[in-house]
Amino acid sequence: MKIFSVALFWVNIIFGLSLVFCDLSLMYVPRVLLWSFWILFSGSVFYGILRQQLLGFFFKRVGASIIVIAIIASMTFLLLRFLPGGPFDEEKALPPIVKANIEKKYGLDQPLWKQYFNYMGGLLRGHLGYSYKYEGREVSAIIRDSFPVSFKLGFYALVLSFFIGIPLGLFAASRYGTRLDSGAMILAISGISLPSFLVAPILIYIFSFGWPLDIFAPSLYQWLLQNNLLLPPALWHSPAHYILPVVTLGIRPAAFIARLTRASVLDVIQADFVRTARSKGLSEKVVLYHHVLRNSLVPVLTYVGPLTAGILSGSFVVEVIFAIPGIAKYFVQSVFNRDYPLILALTILFSIMLILANLLVDILYKVVDPRMEVS
């Protein structure tokens, strides 16, 4: 058992490092960042598994997750059949023979229980089936094309929200009761109250169209235009395209994390060990960063699970607004098209993401605070 996890740990580190060097040699900065975070994150997870002997727990949870996914797949399978209309009901009705033939091709003529076992059997062998609507395309191919984009968007937004949220919360808490504190919190509350379909147009207006510079400072606006400093308002070609969508998606979680961090820091700051540290004569900075921050990160970690869920649904709106070729557009379309295999695959994919996030959080708990009882 132990050797196995040690091997996993090093394979992961080496794999990650090699990817970093690969991308470094191509001077592809965002991906280097991505992989570096991956190393840090998964490295600490595996480190936690190693140190705390969590391997048994890990496998137990993975086993439970597989059952949960099977249940969710079955439930969704049943729920789909309550959708009014079928996948091949079109406005101009097909001739009955044609329709019967198409249905036969996709196995829709068989009794429901048989269809169910066919699907679950396929799932076990890793077959997600063929899309009904995008003819001749495998569902797995659709996912392979579009999911990486969505994943990148969500991941950057997640990272961004931590990088804004934690410092902002710490800043507010360290100036508790002052104007700066209330200012930071009002900023956070407005961030929570702004729906992304309001944030996105505002950001596009300012950073892509140059408002209000185009009216008040036309020369500056021209300069920005000529030097290509205005951000693209849509699509997903280069890192410059990433900025606006990632910021739009990251604002709400960042605001949540800022509030959470502030509350947690204020909680920890009253603890006895902080008073001890202060009375030892340590500087306020050391106390804040070394003693307080580390101990107040646990509640923030708790939020990673719901955060992932929020980003999954939030990315939907952002992808639509910024015309990002991600997976979100298939969500509504597949439901409207009654494209059963695609809906099922998307549901399963997103459940896996959620379950993984929750599992990682539980392991990270142990890493941050070894006293924590993992259930």
Place this chain on the structure above:
Amino acid sequence: MSLQENWFHEGLQRLKKNRLALFCAYFIGFICLVAIFAKNLTPYPFDQQNIDRILEGPSHQYWMGTDKLGRDLFSRIIYGSRMSMAVGVITAILSLVIGALFGAISGWFGGWVDAIMMRIVDIAYSIPSLVIMILVKVIFDSINIFSHPELRALAGTLIALSIVGWVTLARLVRGQVLQVKTSVYIEAGRALGLSQWGLLFRHVFPNIMGPIIVMLTFRIPANILFESFLSFIGLGLQPPYSSWGVLASDGADMLESYPHLILFPGAALFLTMMAFQLLGDGLRDAFDPKMKLQ
């Protein structure tokens, strides 16, 4: 009972000192009144079209301008408050009833009941909410359960949001029940021979009302936001009814040429969400100082 009245009274006193939260409470009260009497307050019927005056800016006649069908935006926003608040409040209450009952039974009875019920919560927690919301919304929009036209327009949204919303509440209530369960007054009640259900409803629930009310205050804006999400992806209320979310997402398309179409509904949405957040903060500080930020 006097202890509880005291607790309530003290909390109210603390809330009254928080001017910002109090102001937000009044603001929300005002919005609620507007929502209830929306039909009498609108200067024009909310679905009255004036084809000669489409997409006009704010004017003396149309205070907030008109939309692409020539409908008065001010009237539509007033009427939208009715729909948005209905979604927020009714969904919060529905998910509270389901979640609180589920969590309380699970925490109170413990043992295998708890084990099974918590597994169900775990599963529900791993379901991607947006997919289920879309599915449930489409299914229930095709079944007309209610005969009342407004309720019929709302039904799909209400059910879709409640089905997703109860899980967090169930977890919260279970945690609270587990805390209260071991306290001395419950033991005393048991020694006096009260029944399990009597204890649960007479003694446990009143004592965990604080966190529940706070949570409810935070759920309402979250629901309003989710509703606007659904509207944005084309699964909003059934026309001609519209909520702030529907209005704002309609306006988002025409931002550059007609900014008033997103400005006013967006502001209404933003201010209301903010008021709920600030009131929730105030309530939490007043009634439940120890509760962690959710």
